Amino acid sequence: MTITGSPPTTRPARRVLRTVLLWVLLLPGAAWAVVRFGGWERDSLVQLFAFTPYVAAWAVVPALLAFAARRWLTAAVATVSAALLIVCVLPRSMADHDRGPQTGVTLHVLTGNMYVGHADPATIVRLVRENDVAVLALQEYTGAARTALATAGLDQLLPYSSLALPIGGDENGATGSALYSRYPIVAPGVRHNGGGFQQAYGTIQPPGARPVTFESAHPLAPFAVDVLPKWRSDLQAQPHAEASGPLRVLMGDFNSTLDHRALRTVVSHGYRDAADATGKGLIGTWGPYADPRLPPVTIDHVLVDERIGVADVSVHGLPHSDHRAVLADLRLPNP
Template sequence: MTITTAPPEVRPGRRVRRTALLLLLTLPGLVWAVIRLFGWERGPLVQVVAFTPYAAAWSLIPLVVALLARKWLIAAVAALTAALLAGAVLPRAIPDSDRGPAGGVPMSVMTVNMFIGAADPADVVRLVREHDVAVLAVQEFTPQAAAGLEAAGIDALLPHHALADEIGTTGSGLYSRFPMTDQGSRRGDGGGLQDGNLQVYATIQPPGAGPVLVESAHPLAPYALAAEDAWRADLEALPRADQGGTPRLVLGDFNSTLDHAPLRELISHGYRDAASATGDGLIGTWGPYDGVPIPPVTLDHILVDKRLGVRETQVHGVAGSDHRAVTAVVTLPPAS
């Protein structure tokens, strides 16, 4: 009688374990891709889905492993997962062929979250000067930040302003090179947990162009499960672009990435995301935070009415802030 022993690599138990491990590597990515595709993020998934670009990069690992292991069915699932996530993420890294009108009046705009007023005002003013910024939107704007910007010389560059500074994280403001009209502010939904964030708005009149409505956006962050409804309500309350009315720019800290369905829904109403349009949409604007090694995510956006053009965008570090400033050069239609 001859007794044979199967080589370890072909033992059924080991094959099953390898297959199970590959499935454990692959299926979470597929679930993530489906949630992102259909906008099903709820509860803790609201925060998790912000990291979809990292999940997209990770999805290549189980695909390669499955191909090397010749697990064809799992490889097919992994390939589908990678394709779904790539389709969601990669367009942000590819400049759009249509960025709106190329001709017209160029205007540089900038948004920065001042991190409860701790951002270095001189650094903010330096960016305004170096990038010829004509409209500046600020969030987490405190009386200390307002005084600091004034002392750093903001009024010499942007003499017109609509300010709603408050102690804490709720203040907001707009500074402009051009005259403002109809300025005001509205308070978002704090969800009963805190005061809602103030969001300043105004109409500006650049020379040679028609009027433009500008708003400094700051929806409540979904920092806790109890804040989710207020976060959604704040995004829902942001103005849609009225194609029959005055063109709009909405810029600020949206506490949302392009992987969040409520922000995509807002953009679908007549806007384009400036950074995504120029292929810079994967540059992180927030994180790490408070010493925690959180991978950077893109929470700060400049939403541009589709009747306006987008020429270029940039992201800049700001001393003292956990957010980065975003600048964009937009093109305004000439006055008729």
């Protein structure tokens, strides 16, 4: 008997389709890994790269699927891509061996963005009181917020301040900045960023410790491609913590994550990110946004001079703000 007919094509076609689908799933993560590892984010990628931790988690999926399908080349590329992203992201969830000196004077500091002055003043004062906060940095600070915070009792807890009210009044409240302290503030001042935001600063000297200059950081947000040069220049203008200079702490809304090269450059100038050092670096501090489908990202930071130790960091809700407050437990060196 002679059997005639065409050879079956269904199975090879399915294999090709599966391979194509795997590469479709893989290639975006692979490109993301290369750009992130090289620090080459540009234009609209700047905003997207704030979500790199989520991409790192997703990048594992194509690798697992490729191994399950026995597509070894695809699996190898997917594994390398996932590994690159995981190396960039995962260490933020693990406490560093080097968190700086763990002896010295204990100082609790807190920072929060008030969302054009709308953040609940009672919550801020409660966080200060319950956590023995000695230095408080606020962004998007307004005249109305100043009055509300005083009414809630902040001035009794932190009587010294360096304040920058919004340029043009409360209707431009995003430009305001504040620094409150339990101890007298020496040489208070205000940095005017090229992007339009202000940064209040001043030097304090807690009993038994060396003087420390604190600054309420607030670079411009990278909300559009045409403002990216100002976003970068605001970050570049942040003061360095030089070994021969004063101790420094920058804390506030940096409008950037550790997946942005511009912020990593700031950290490299003598700082450590307190949340990163204590394994809390993946806790989101901004969000939910107007679009609740977007997950939170970590753009609020406490950057600590490498000569200062970090014992712990925690993140706290701030009602009526789109940010969360960051609390850091520091160890200041003795004179």
